[in-house]
Amino acid sequence: MSQAAAASIPVPTLAIPVIPVRQILPWAMFVGLLALIALYFVSSEQGAFAVFAGTGIHEWVHDGRHLLGFPCH
Template identity: 60%
Template sequence: MNTSVHTTLPVAVAGQSIPVRAILPWAVFGLIVSALLIYFVGAEQGATSLISGHAVHEFVHDGRHLLGFPCH
C-alpha cells in the first residue's frame, strides 16, 4: 500500500517563465498610470494644478486625506 502523499501539479499551474520583453511594456504603462494617479491625488492643486477649477481636486479629495498628502 502506498501511503506517501505525492502530488504533481499540472504544467499550467506549476509555473511558466514570462520573458522580460513581455513584461516591460506593461511595467512602463503601470508606472506611467501610477505616476499620473499620484500626481492627481497629491499635487493637483494651487500652483501645480494642470486643470483649472476645483473639480479634479474635489474628486480626489478623500484619497488625498486618506494617503496623508497635505491639503488644507
C-alpha cells in the same frame, strides 16, 4: 499500503511558466505611468502645480488625498 503500491502513485509536478522580461516590460511601464499620473492628481493638482483650472479634480480626489497623508486645506 505497500511500498510497491506507493511507488506507483504518480506525484504531480509543478511547472512554473517562464515569462520573458521583453513581454512584461511594456505593461510594467504602462502601469507605472498610470500610477504616476494618479499620484500627480492626488498629490499636486489644485496646488502649486495645477494644470487644470477650478476645483473639480480636487473634489474628486479629496478623500484619497487625506488618506495618503497629503494636506490640502
